[in-house]
Amino acid sequence: MEQNMNEKLDKGLNIKTRRLIAYIVLIFLTFLCLFWFYVLFINATRSNGELKKGFVPIPSTHLIENWKNLRAGILPVWQGMFNSLIVSTLCAVFSTYFSTMTAYAIHAYDFKLKKPIFTFILAIMMIPTQVTALGFVQLMTKMKMEDSLIPLIVPTIAAPVTFFYMKQYMESTLPLSIVEAARIDGSGELRTFNHIVLPLMKPAIAVQAIFTFVLNWNNYFIPALILHSDNKKTLPVLIAQLRSADFLKFDMGQVYIMIAFSIFPVIIVYLLLSKFIVQGVALGGVKG
Protein backbone atom coordinates (compact mmCIF):
# COMPACT_ATOMS: atom_id res chain seq x y z
CA MET A 1 0.00 0.00 0.00
CA GLU A 2 2.70 2.43 1.03
CA GLN A 3 4.76 1.53 -1.97
CA ASN A 4 1.78 2.26 -4.15
CA MET A 5 1.40 5.68 -2.53
CA ASN A 6 5.03 6.39 -3.12
CA GLU A 7 4.71 5.48 -6.75
CA LYS A 8 1.76 7.82 -7.12
CA LEU A 9 3.70 10.62 -5.49
CA ASP A 10 6.58 9.94 -7.82
CA LYS A 11 4.31 10.19 -10.81
CA GLY A 12 2.76 13.39 -9.47
CA LEU A 13 6.15 15.03 -9.08
CA ASN A 14 7.08 13.79 -12.47
CA ILE A 15 4.08 15.50 -13.98
CA LYS A 16 4.81 18.73 -12.15
CA THR A 17 8.37 18.89 -13.45
CA ARG A 18 7.19 17.96 -16.91
CA ARG A 19 4.63 20.72 -16.79
CA LEU A 20 7.30 23.17 -15.70
CA ILE A 21 9.59 22.14 -18.56
CA ALA A 22 6.68 22.46 -20.99
CA TYR A 23 5.96 26.01 -19.82
CA ILE A 24 9.61 27.03 -20.00
CA VAL A 25 9.94 25.70 -23.57
CA LEU A 26 6.64 27.31 -24.60
CA ILE A 27 7.61 30.67 -23.16
CA PHE A 28 10.98 30.49 -24.87
CA LEU A 29 9.31 29.70 -28.21
CA THR A 30 6.81 32.51 -27.70
CA PHE A 31 9.73 34.85 -27.14
CA LEU A 32 11.44 33.48 -30.26
CA CYS A 33 8.30 34.09 -32.32
CA LEU A 34 7.48 37.57 -31.09
CA PHE A 35 10.89 39.11 -30.36
CA TRP A 36 11.55 40.15 -34.01
CA PHE A 37 8.22 41.92 -34.32
CA TYR A 38 8.76 43.68 -31.04
CA VAL A 39 12.13 45.00 -32.21
CA LEU A 40 10.52 45.95 -35.52
CA PHE A 41 7.84 47.95 -33.74
CA ILE A 42 10.33 49.70 -31.45
CA ASN A 43 12.69 50.54 -34.28
CA ALA A 44 9.91 51.84 -36.51
CA THR A 45 9.31 54.55 -33.92
CA ARG A 46 12.93 55.66 -33.74
CA SER A 47 14.87 58.12 -35.89
CA ASN A 48 17.94 57.16 -37.87
CA GLY A 49 20.22 58.90 -35.39
CA GLU A 50 18.71 57.11 -32.42
CA LEU A 51 18.97 53.76 -34.25
CA LYS A 52 22.68 54.21 -34.83
CA LYS A 53 23.38 54.90 -31.15
CA GLY A 54 22.28 51.50 -29.92
CA PHE A 55 19.24 49.44 -29.10
CA VAL A 56 16.80 50.74 -26.48
CA PRO A 57 13.79 48.53 -25.69
CA ILE A 58 11.26 51.37 -25.37
CA PRO A 59 9.43 53.12 -28.24
CA SER A 60 10.46 56.61 -29.26
CA THR A 61 8.42 59.38 -30.90
CA HIS A 62 9.43 59.35 -34.55
CA LEU A 63 6.82 56.94 -35.95
CA ILE A 64 4.90 59.59 -37.89
CA GLU A 65 8.05 61.35 -39.03
CA ASN A 66 9.45 58.08 -40.42
CA TRP A 67 6.17 57.44 -42.19
CA LYS A 68 6.20 60.91 -43.76
CA ASN A 69 9.78 60.41 -44.92
CA LEU A 70 8.86 57.10 -46.49
CA ARG A 71 5.87 58.68 -48.26
CA ALA A 72 8.15 61.39 -49.62
CA GLY A 73 10.62 58.81 -50.92
CA ILE A 74 10.71 56.93 -54.22
CA LEU A 75 8.70 53.87 -53.20
CA PRO A 76 4.96 54.12 -54.02
CA VAL A 77 3.85 52.47 -50.76
CA TRP A 78 0.14 53.40 -50.87
CA GLN A 79 -0.10 52.27 -54.48
CA GLY A 80 1.67 49.04 -53.49
CA MET A 81 -0.73 48.47 -50.62
CA PHE A 82 -3.66 49.18 -52.94
CA ASN A 83 -2.36 46.75 -55.61
CA SER A 84 -1.75 44.07 -52.99
CA LEU A 85 -5.26 44.55 -51.61
CA ILE A 86 -6.88 44.35 -55.06
CA VAL A 87 -4.95 41.22 -56.04
CA SER A 88 -5.44 39.41 -52.73
CA THR A 89 -9.14 40.26 -52.39
CA LEU A 90 -10.03 39.27 -55.94
CA CYS A 91 -7.96 36.09 -55.60
CA ALA A 92 -9.81 35.18 -52.41
CA VAL A 93 -13.19 35.80 -54.08
CA PHE A 94 -12.47 33.98 -57.35
CA SER A 95 -10.59 31.13 -55.78
CA THR A 96 -13.23 30.29 -53.17
CA TYR A 97 -16.20 30.76 -55.51
CA PHE A 98 -14.87 28.63 -58.35
CA SER A 99 -13.26 26.02 -56.10
CA THR A 100 -16.61 25.54 -54.37
CA MET A 101 -18.19 25.23 -57.80
CA THR A 102 -15.64 22.62 -58.89
CA ALA A 103 -16.06 20.70 -55.65
CA TYR A 104 -19.84 20.85 -56.07
CA ALA A 105 -19.56 19.44 -59.59
CA ILE A 106 -17.67 16.41 -58.24
CA HIS A 107 -19.78 16.10 -55.09
CA ALA A 108 -23.33 16.46 -56.38
CA TYR A 109 -23.32 15.00 -59.87
CA ASP A 110 -22.72 11.58 -61.32
CA PHE A 111 -20.98 11.54 -64.65
CA LYS A 112 -18.69 9.24 -66.50
CA LEU A 113 -15.41 11.05 -65.97
CA LYS A 114 -16.07 11.98 -62.33
CA LYS A 115 -13.52 9.64 -60.74
CA PRO A 116 -10.65 10.23 -63.19
CA ILE A 117 -11.21 14.01 -62.99
CA PHE A 118 -11.11 13.92 -59.19
CA THR A 119 -7.87 11.91 -59.22
CA PHE A 120 -6.45 14.26 -61.84
CA ILE A 121 -7.15 17.37 -59.74
CA LEU A 122 -5.51 15.72 -56.72
CA ALA A 123 -2.52 14.80 -58.87
CA ILE A 124 -1.93 18.37 -60.07
CA MET A 125 -2.21 19.67 -56.50
CA MET A 126 1.52 19.41 -55.94
CA ILE A 127 2.77 21.06 -59.14
CA PRO A 128 4.70 24.09 -57.90
CA THR A 129 4.02 27.36 -59.75
CA GLN A 130 7.76 27.80 -60.09
CA VAL A 131 8.23 24.95 -62.55
CA THR A 132 5.71 26.40 -64.99
CA ALA A 133 6.88 30.00 -64.45
CA LEU A 134 9.02 30.05 -67.59
CA GLY A 135 6.13 29.12 -69.91
CA PHE A 136 3.78 31.32 -67.89
CA VAL A 137 5.90 34.46 -68.30
CA GLN A 138 6.40 33.79 -72.01
CA LEU A 139 2.67 33.25 -72.50
CA MET A 140 1.79 36.44 -70.61
CA THR A 141 4.23 38.38 -72.78
CA LYS A 142 2.58 36.94 -75.90
CA MET A 143 -0.90 37.72 -74.58
CA LYS A 144 0.20 41.30 -73.81
CA MET A 145 -0.66 40.77 -70.16
CA GLU A 146 2.81 41.45 -68.86
CA ASP A 147 2.96 44.25 -66.30
CA SER A 148 -0.71 43.80 -65.44
CA LEU A 149 -2.46 42.47 -62.35
CA ILE A 150 -4.67 40.08 -64.35
CA PRO A 151 -2.13 37.20 -64.56
CA LEU A 152 -1.86 37.30 -60.78
CA ILE A 153 -5.61 37.02 -60.27
CA VAL A 154 -7.19 34.79 -62.92
CA PRO A 155 -5.02 31.65 -62.37
CA THR A 156 -6.36 31.27 -58.80
CA ILE A 157 -9.68 30.10 -60.29
CA ALA A 158 -7.97 26.70 -60.65
CA ALA A 159 -6.85 26.10 -57.06
CA PRO A 160 -6.64 22.36 -56.33
CA VAL A 161 -5.84 22.80 -52.63
CA THR A 162 -8.90 24.99 -52.01
CA PHE A 163 -10.96 22.58 -54.12
CA PHE A 164 -9.86 19.66 -51.96
CA TYR A 165 -10.78 21.46 -48.74
CA MET A 166 -14.21 22.34 -50.11
CA LYS A 167 -14.78 18.77 -51.25
CA GLN A 168 -13.90 17.46 -47.78
CA TYR A 169 -16.20 19.99 -46.15
CA MET A 170 -19.09 19.13 -48.48
CA GLU A 171 -18.75 15.45 -47.70
CA SER A 172 -19.30 16.15 -44.02
CA THR A 173 -21.90 18.92 -44.16
CA LEU A 174 -23.79 19.10 -47.47
CA PRO A 175 -26.56 16.48 -47.74
CA LEU A 176 -27.70 15.90 -51.31
CA SER A 177 -31.32 15.79 -50.15
CA ILE A 178 -31.23 19.60 -49.92
CA VAL A 179 -30.23 19.76 -53.56
CA GLU A 180 -33.02 17.30 -54.46
CA ALA A 181 -35.55 19.40 -52.56
CA ALA A 182 -34.44 22.52 -54.42
CA ARG A 183 -34.87 20.66 -57.73
CA ILE A 184 -38.40 19.64 -56.83
CA ASP A 185 -39.15 23.28 -56.03
CA GLY A 186 -38.06 24.04 -59.58
CA SER A 187 -34.80 25.80 -58.82
CA GLY A 188 -32.27 25.79 -61.67
CA GLU A 189 -28.88 24.19 -61.03
CA LEU A 190 -26.88 27.41 -61.05
CA ARG A 191 -29.48 29.06 -58.84
CA THR A 192 -29.35 26.14 -56.40
CA PHE A 193 -25.59 26.48 -56.26
CA ASN A 194 -25.59 30.24 -55.71
CA HIS A 195 -28.49 30.51 -53.29
CA ILE A 196 -28.46 27.24 -51.36
CA VAL A 197 -25.03 25.60 -51.57
CA LEU A 198 -22.86 28.72 -51.20
CA PRO A 199 -24.56 29.96 -48.00
CA LEU A 200 -24.18 26.48 -46.46
CA MET A 201 -20.48 26.53 -47.31
CA LYS A 202 -19.86 29.88 -45.60
CA PRO A 203 -17.59 28.58 -42.79
CA ALA A 204 -15.33 26.73 -45.23
CA ILE A 205 -15.34 29.67 -47.62
CA ALA A 206 -14.31 32.02 -44.81
CA VAL A 207 -11.34 29.85 -43.84
CA GLN A 208 -10.15 29.40 -47.41
CA ALA A 209 -10.72 33.07 -48.25
CA ILE A 210 -8.38 34.02 -45.41
CA PHE A 211 -5.72 31.57 -46.55
CA THR A 212 -5.93 32.58 -50.20
CA PHE A 213 -5.80 36.23 -49.23
CA VAL A 214 -2.69 35.79 -47.11
CA LEU A 215 -1.00 33.54 -49.69
CA ASN A 216 -1.43 36.17 -52.40
CA TRP A 217 -0.65 39.09 -50.11
CA ASN A 218 2.72 37.44 -49.43
CA ASN A 219 3.36 36.11 -52.93
CA TYR A 220 6.66 37.29 -54.36
CA PHE A 221 8.02 34.95 -57.07
CA ILE A 222 5.48 35.41 -59.88
CA PRO A 223 4.68 39.12 -59.25
CA ALA A 224 8.41 39.88 -59.39
CA LEU A 225 8.59 38.27 -62.85
CA ILE A 226 5.39 39.86 -64.20
CA LEU A 227 5.28 43.41 -62.79
CA HIS A 228 7.76 45.99 -64.06
CA SER A 229 6.39 49.52 -63.66
CA ASP A 230 6.39 51.08 -60.21
CA ASN A 231 2.67 51.83 -60.04
CA LYS A 232 1.76 48.18 -60.69
CA LYS A 233 4.04 46.61 -58.07
CA THR A 234 2.69 44.79 -55.05
CA LEU A 235 4.19 45.12 -51.56
CA PRO A 236 6.59 42.10 -51.68
CA VAL A 237 8.08 43.41 -54.93
CA LEU A 238 8.57 46.83 -53.33
CA ILE A 239 10.27 45.18 -50.35
CA ALA A 240 12.68 43.46 -52.73
CA GLN A 241 13.34 46.82 -54.35
CA LEU A 242 14.06 48.27 -50.94
CA ARG A 243 16.56 45.48 -50.35
CA SER A 244 18.39 45.96 -53.63
CA ALA A 245 18.45 49.76 -53.30
CA ASP A 246 20.73 49.25 -50.30
CA PHE A 247 18.71 51.64 -48.16
CA LEU A 248 20.92 50.54 -45.27
CA LYS A 249 23.24 53.32 -46.29
CA PHE A 250 20.76 55.99 -45.35
CA ASP A 251 17.55 56.22 -43.32
CA MET A 252 16.94 53.02 -41.33
CA GLY A 253 13.78 54.46 -39.76
CA GLN A 254 12.17 54.38 -43.21
CA VAL A 255 13.26 50.79 -43.80
CA TYR A 256 11.69 49.65 -40.55
CA ILE A 257 8.45 51.49 -41.14
CA MET A 258 8.16 50.01 -44.62
CA ILE A 259 8.57 46.47 -43.24
CA ALA A 260 6.11 47.23 -40.44
CA PHE A 261 3.66 48.56 -43.02
CA SER A 262 3.68 45.22 -44.87
CA ILE A 263 3.69 42.97 -41.80
CA PHE A 264 1.40 44.55 -39.20
CA PRO A 265 -1.90 44.55 -41.19
CA VAL A 266 -1.63 40.75 -41.46
CA ILE A 267 -0.79 40.41 -37.76
CA ILE A 268 -3.82 42.50 -36.75
CA VAL A 269 -6.19 40.56 -39.02
CA TYR A 270 -4.68 37.31 -37.75
CA LEU A 271 -5.19 38.20 -34.11
CA LEU A 272 -8.85 39.01 -34.85
CA LEU A 273 -9.44 35.76 -36.72
CA SER A 274 -6.90 33.44 -35.12
CA LYS A 275 -9.46 30.94 -33.82
CA PHE A 276 -10.80 30.38 -37.31
CA ILE A 277 -7.36 30.07 -38.82
CA VAL A 278 -5.83 27.60 -36.36
CA GLN A 279 -8.90 25.37 -36.65
CA GLY A 280 -8.77 25.67 -40.42
CA VAL A 281 -5.19 24.42 -40.52
CA ALA A 282 -6.08 21.41 -38.40
CA LEU A 283 -9.07 20.56 -40.57
CA GLY A 284 -7.17 20.95 -43.83
CA GLY A 285 -4.31 18.86 -42.55
CA VAL A 286 -6.19 15.69 -41.80
CA LYS A 287 -6.28 14.28 -45.28
CA GLY A 288 -7.65 10.91 -46.27
Next chain:
Amino acid sequence: MKQKAGRGNSKAVSYNKWGYIFLIPFFAVFIVFQFVPLVSTVYNSFFENYRSGLIQVGPNFIGLENYKTLFTNGELLTYTKNTLIMWVMGFIPQIIVSLLLASWFSDQRLRLKATSFFKTVIYLPNLIMASAFAMLFYTLFADGGPINLILMQLGILQEPFKFFSSIWGSRSLVALMNFLMWFGNTTILLMAGMMGIDPALFEAAEVDGATSTQVFWKITLPLLKPILLYVMITSLIGGLQMFDVPQILTNGKGEPVRSTMTLIMYLNNHLYSKNYGLGGALSVCLFIITAILSLIIFKVSGNDKKAR
Protein backbone atom coordinates in the same frame (compact mmCIF):
# COMPACT_ATOMS: atom_id res chain seq x y z
CA MET B 1 -44.22 2.79 -65.72
CA LYS B 2 -41.56 2.22 -68.27
CA GLN B 3 -42.04 5.66 -69.67
CA LYS B 4 -41.70 7.20 -66.24
CA ALA B 5 -38.44 5.42 -65.54
CA GLY B 6 -37.14 6.54 -68.90
CA ARG B 7 -38.07 10.10 -68.13
CA GLY B 8 -36.39 9.97 -64.75
CA ASN B 9 -33.25 8.66 -66.38
CA SER B 10 -33.09 11.36 -69.01
CA LYS B 11 -33.68 13.95 -66.34
CA ALA B 12 -30.78 12.55 -64.31
CA VAL B 13 -28.63 12.77 -67.39
CA SER B 14 -29.70 16.34 -67.99
CA TYR B 15 -28.83 17.17 -64.37
CA ASN B 16 -25.54 15.43 -64.62
CA LYS B 17 -24.39 17.44 -67.60
CA TRP B 18 -24.21 20.29 -65.08
CA GLY B 19 -21.32 18.41 -63.50
CA TYR B 20 -19.33 19.08 -66.66
CA ILE B 21 -20.60 22.65 -66.94
CA PHE B 22 -19.48 23.48 -63.40
CA LEU B 23 -16.04 22.07 -64.19
CA ILE B 24 -15.52 24.38 -67.15
CA PRO B 25 -14.03 27.40 -65.27
CA PHE B 26 -11.50 25.23 -63.44
CA PHE B 27 -10.33 23.39 -66.53
CA ALA B 28 -10.36 26.42 -68.84
CA VAL B 29 -8.11 28.31 -66.40
CA PHE B 30 -5.98 25.26 -65.65
CA ILE B 31 -5.32 24.59 -69.35
CA VAL B 32 -4.48 28.20 -70.23
CA PHE B 33 -2.47 29.20 -67.16
CA GLN B 34 -0.86 25.94 -66.05
CA PHE B 35 -0.97 23.25 -68.69
CA VAL B 36 0.10 25.35 -71.70
CA PRO B 37 2.94 26.97 -69.69
CA LEU B 38 4.06 23.52 -68.52
CA VAL B 39 4.17 22.16 -72.06
CA SER B 40 5.96 25.23 -73.38
CA THR B 41 8.48 24.98 -70.50
CA VAL B 42 9.25 21.40 -71.48
CA TYR B 43 9.41 22.44 -75.16
CA ASN B 44 11.84 25.26 -74.31
CA SER B 45 14.17 22.86 -72.56
CA PHE B 46 15.14 21.28 -75.91
CA PHE B 47 16.22 24.57 -77.48
CA GLU B 48 19.30 26.72 -77.31
CA ASN B 49 17.83 30.10 -76.46
CA TYR B 50 19.70 32.78 -74.56
CA ARG B 51 21.11 36.26 -74.72
CA SER B 52 24.80 36.93 -74.69
CA GLY B 53 25.27 40.64 -74.36
CA LEU B 54 23.12 42.17 -77.10
CA ILE B 55 23.16 39.10 -79.30
CA GLN B 56 20.20 36.75 -79.15
CA VAL B 57 21.28 33.14 -79.65
CA GLY B 58 18.68 30.70 -80.93
CA PRO B 59 16.15 29.35 -80.51
CA ASN B 60 17.82 26.34 -82.14
CA PHE B 61 16.80 22.76 -81.49
CA ILE B 62 19.63 21.00 -79.62
CA GLY B 63 17.93 17.94 -78.15
CA LEU B 64 19.13 17.05 -74.67
CA GLU B 65 22.16 19.37 -74.78
CA ASN B 66 20.68 21.68 -72.09
CA TYR B 67 20.26 18.77 -69.71
CA LYS B 68 23.87 17.73 -70.33
CA THR B 69 25.10 21.25 -69.56
CA LEU B 70 22.91 21.38 -66.47
CA PHE B 71 24.29 18.15 -65.06
CA THR B 72 27.94 18.67 -66.00
CA ASN B 73 28.67 22.31 -65.09
CA GLY B 74 28.47 21.55 -61.37
CA GLU B 75 26.14 24.41 -60.46
CA LEU B 76 23.09 22.17 -60.14
CA LEU B 77 24.86 19.93 -57.64
CA THR B 78 26.04 22.87 -55.51
CA TYR B 79 22.62 24.52 -55.41
CA THR B 80 20.83 21.24 -54.69
CA LYS B 81 23.25 20.70 -51.82
CA ASN B 82 22.67 24.24 -50.49
CA THR B 83 18.91 23.83 -50.68
CA LEU B 84 18.97 20.46 -48.93
CA ILE B 85 21.41 21.61 -46.23
CA MET B 86 19.26 24.61 -45.34
CA TRP B 87 16.11 22.48 -45.45
CA VAL B 88 17.59 19.86 -43.10
CA MET B 89 18.92 22.55 -40.75
CA GLY B 90 15.41 23.95 -40.45
CA PHE B 91 13.48 20.69 -40.60
CA ILE B 92 15.23 18.72 -37.83
CA PRO B 93 14.55 21.23 -35.04
CA GLN B 94 11.12 21.82 -36.54
CA ILE B 95 10.01 18.18 -36.35
CA ILE B 96 11.50 17.68 -32.88
CA VAL B 97 9.89 20.80 -31.43
CA SER B 98 6.59 20.12 -33.17
CA LEU B 99 6.41 16.54 -31.89
CA LEU B 100 7.19 17.74 -28.39
CA LEU B 101 4.61 20.54 -28.46
CA ALA B 102 1.94 18.42 -30.10
CA SER B 103 2.36 15.67 -27.50
CA TRP B 104 2.22 18.26 -24.71
CA PHE B 105 -0.85 19.97 -26.10
CA SER B 106 -2.72 16.71 -26.56
CA ASP B 107 -1.61 15.16 -23.25
CA GLN B 108 -4.68 15.06 -21.00
CA ARG B 109 -2.64 14.42 -17.85
CA LEU B 110 -0.41 17.46 -18.32
CA ARG B 111 -3.38 19.90 -18.39
CA LEU B 112 -1.46 22.87 -19.80
CA LYS B 113 -3.11 26.26 -19.50
CA ALA B 114 -3.34 28.96 -22.18
CA THR B 115 -2.80 26.46 -24.98
CA SER B 116 -4.87 28.46 -27.44
CA PHE B 117 -2.68 31.49 -26.75
CA PHE B 118 0.48 29.46 -27.43
CA LYS B 119 -1.04 27.93 -30.58
CA THR B 120 -1.96 31.38 -31.85
CA VAL B 121 1.56 32.68 -31.24
CA ILE B 122 3.47 29.78 -32.77
CA TYR B 123 1.33 29.84 -35.91
CA LEU B 124 1.75 33.60 -36.38
CA PRO B 125 5.12 33.60 -38.26
CA ASN B 126 3.62 31.33 -40.92
CA LEU B 127 1.36 34.13 -42.13
CA ILE B 128 4.04 36.81 -42.23
CA MET B 129 5.14 37.93 -45.69
CA ALA B 130 8.34 35.91 -46.19
CA SER B 131 10.02 38.69 -48.15
CA ALA B 132 9.27 41.29 -45.46
CA PHE B 133 10.36 38.85 -42.75
CA ALA B 134 13.63 38.25 -44.59
CA MET B 135 14.13 41.98 -45.03
CA LEU B 136 13.52 42.37 -41.29
CA PHE B 137 16.14 39.73 -40.50
CA TYR B 138 18.53 41.40 -42.88
CA THR B 139 18.24 44.70 -41.04
CA LEU B 140 18.21 43.10 -37.58
CA PHE B 141 21.30 40.96 -38.21
CA ALA B 142 23.25 43.56 -40.21
CA ASP B 143 26.78 44.32 -39.01
CA GLY B 144 25.56 47.45 -37.20
CA GLY B 145 22.03 46.14 -36.63
CA PRO B 146 20.13 45.73 -33.37
CA ILE B 147 21.11 42.09 -32.74
CA ASN B 148 24.79 42.87 -32.85
CA LEU B 149 24.21 46.03 -30.80
CA ILE B 150 22.29 44.06 -28.16
CA LEU B 151 24.91 41.31 -28.01
CA MET B 152 27.63 43.95 -27.61
CA GLN B 153 25.66 45.87 -24.98
CA LEU B 154 25.24 42.63 -23.03
CA GLY B 155 28.98 42.02 -23.33
CA ILE B 156 28.57 38.72 -25.19
CA LEU B 157 30.41 40.01 -28.27
CA GLN B 158 33.40 42.34 -28.40
CA GLU B 159 32.85 43.37 -32.02
CA PRO B 160 29.92 42.77 -34.41
CA PHE B 161 29.58 39.26 -35.84
CA LYS B 162 29.26 39.51 -39.61
CA PHE B 163 26.38 37.09 -40.19
CA PHE B 164 26.18 37.75 -43.93
CA SER B 165 29.87 37.18 -44.59
CA SER B 166 29.85 33.81 -42.86
CA ILE B 167 28.65 30.75 -44.79
CA TRP B 168 27.15 29.04 -41.76
CA GLY B 169 25.94 32.35 -40.34
CA SER B 170 23.78 33.06 -43.38
CA ARG B 171 22.65 29.46 -43.76
CA SER B 172 21.68 29.36 -40.10
CA LEU B 173 19.62 32.52 -40.50
CA VAL B 174 17.73 31.02 -43.45
CA ALA B 175 17.19 27.79 -41.49
CA LEU B 176 16.08 29.72 -38.40
CA MET B 177 13.50 31.64 -40.43
CA ASN B 178 12.22 28.46 -42.07
CA PHE B 179 11.98 26.86 -38.65
CA LEU B 180 10.09 29.82 -37.20
CA MET B 181 7.71 30.01 -40.14
CA TRP B 182 6.81 26.32 -40.20
CA PHE B 183 7.00 24.72 -36.75
CA GLY B 184 3.60 26.10 -35.71
CA ASN B 185 1.96 24.70 -38.79
CA THR B 186 3.59 21.29 -38.27
CA THR B 187 2.57 21.28 -34.60
CA ILE B 188 -1.08 21.82 -35.51
CA LEU B 189 -0.97 19.05 -38.15
CA LEU B 190 0.66 16.58 -35.76
CA MET B 191 -1.81 17.50 -33.04
CA ALA B 192 -4.72 16.76 -35.33
CA GLY B 193 -3.06 13.40 -35.97
CA MET B 194 -2.58 12.70 -32.26
CA MET B 195 -6.21 13.57 -31.51
CA GLY B 196 -7.16 10.90 -34.02
CA ILE B 197 -5.48 8.14 -32.01
CA ASP B 198 -7.94 5.99 -30.07
CA PRO B 199 -7.91 7.26 -26.43
CA ALA B 200 -8.52 3.67 -25.24
CA LEU B 201 -4.92 2.90 -26.21
CA PHE B 202 -3.60 5.59 -23.89
CA GLU B 203 -5.90 4.49 -21.08
CA ALA B 204 -4.77 0.89 -21.45
CA ALA B 205 -1.14 1.99 -21.35
CA GLU B 206 -1.82 4.03 -18.22
CA VAL B 207 -3.48 1.07 -16.53
CA ASP B 208 -0.44 -1.03 -17.42
CA GLY B 209 1.73 1.62 -15.75
CA ALA B 210 3.53 2.93 -18.82
CA THR B 211 5.46 6.19 -18.34
CA SER B 212 4.69 9.08 -20.67
CA THR B 213 8.03 8.57 -22.40
CA GLN B 214 7.10 4.94 -23.11
CA VAL B 215 3.65 5.99 -24.33
CA PHE B 216 5.24 8.50 -26.68
CA TRP B 217 7.77 6.08 -28.20
CA LYS B 218 5.66 2.92 -28.22
CA ILE B 219 2.18 4.23 -29.07
CA THR B 220 2.08 7.80 -30.32
CA LEU B 221 5.07 7.71 -32.64
CA PRO B 222 4.33 4.43 -34.48
CA LEU B 223 0.68 5.42 -35.02
CA LEU B 224 1.74 8.83 -36.22
CA LYS B 225 4.05 7.43 -38.89
CA PRO B 226 1.81 8.14 -41.92
CA ILE B 227 1.27 11.75 -40.84
CA LEU B 228 4.98 12.17 -40.05
CA LEU B 229 5.85 10.94 -43.52
CA TYR B 230 3.25 13.26 -45.01
CA VAL B 231 4.68 16.21 -43.06
CA MET B 232 8.22 15.31 -44.07
CA ILE B 233 7.54 14.99 -47.77
CA THR B 234 5.36 18.09 -48.05
CA SER B 235 8.08 19.94 -46.16
CA LEU B 236 10.70 18.61 -48.58
CA ILE B 237 8.59 19.72 -51.55
CA GLY B 238 8.27 23.12 -49.91
CA GLY B 239 11.99 23.11 -49.13
CA LEU B 240 12.88 22.54 -52.79
CA GLN B 241 10.83 25.64 -53.57
CA MET B 242 12.77 27.72 -51.03
CA PHE B 243 13.11 31.15 -52.58
CA ASP B 244 11.71 34.28 -50.92
CA VAL B 245 13.82 34.11 -47.76
CA PRO B 246 17.33 33.55 -49.21
CA GLN B 247 16.54 35.74 -52.24
CA ILE B 248 15.72 38.81 -50.16
CA LEU B 249 18.25 38.05 -47.43
CA THR B 250 21.14 37.92 -49.91
CA ASN B 251 19.66 40.25 -52.54
CA GLY B 252 19.46 37.37 -55.04
CA LYS B 253 23.18 36.71 -54.97
CA GLY B 254 23.20 33.72 -52.62
CA GLU B 255 26.29 35.07 -50.88
CA PRO B 256 28.76 34.35 -49.34
CA VAL B 257 30.36 32.34 -52.17
CA ARG B 258 26.93 31.16 -53.39
CA SER B 259 26.46 29.08 -50.27
CA THR B 260 22.83 30.16 -49.83
CA MET B 261 21.87 29.97 -53.50
CA THR B 262 18.86 27.66 -53.82
CA LEU B 263 17.50 25.83 -56.88
CA ILE B 264 14.63 28.27 -57.42
CA MET B 265 17.00 31.24 -57.08
CA TYR B 266 19.07 29.59 -59.81
CA LEU B 267 15.92 29.21 -61.93
CA ASN B 268 14.98 32.82 -61.21
CA ASN B 269 18.39 33.97 -62.46
CA HIS B 270 17.88 32.09 -65.73
CA LEU B 271 14.43 33.63 -66.12
CA TYR B 272 15.84 37.13 -65.56
CA SER B 273 18.76 36.67 -67.95
CA LYS B 274 16.28 35.09 -70.42
CA ASN B 275 18.24 31.85 -70.70
CA TYR B 276 15.11 29.90 -71.52
CA GLY B 277 16.90 26.71 -72.58
CA LEU B 278 18.67 26.02 -69.32
CA GLY B 279 15.77 27.45 -67.31
CA GLY B 280 13.42 25.02 -69.03
CA ALA B 281 15.68 22.04 -68.38
CA LEU B 282 15.97 23.01 -64.70
CA SER B 283 12.18 23.40 -64.42
CA VAL B 284 11.65 19.96 -65.93
CA CYS B 285 14.07 18.40 -63.42
CA LEU B 286 12.29 20.10 -60.51
CA PHE B 287 8.95 19.00 -61.90
CA ILE B 288 10.07 15.36 -62.06
CA ILE B 289 11.48 15.38 -58.51
CA THR B 290 8.29 16.96 -57.15
CA ALA B 291 6.16 14.46 -59.06
CA ILE B 292 8.06 11.52 -57.55
CA LEU B 293 7.72 12.95 -54.03
CA SER B 294 4.00 13.59 -54.54
CA LEU B 295 3.54 10.03 -55.74
CA ILE B 296 5.00 8.82 -52.46
CA ILE B 297 2.45 10.93 -50.53
CA PHE B 298 -0.32 9.52 -52.70
CA LYS B 299 0.79 5.98 -51.94
CA VAL B 300 1.15 6.67 -48.21
CA SER B 301 -2.23 8.34 -47.76
CA GLY B 302 -3.81 5.61 -49.91
CA ASN B 303 -2.42 2.87 -47.65
CA ASP B 304 -3.55 4.88 -44.67
CA LYS B 305 -7.12 4.82 -45.94
CA LYS B 306 -7.05 1.09 -46.52
CA ALA B 307 -5.75 0.50 -43.01
CA ARG B 308 -8.71 2.34 -41.57
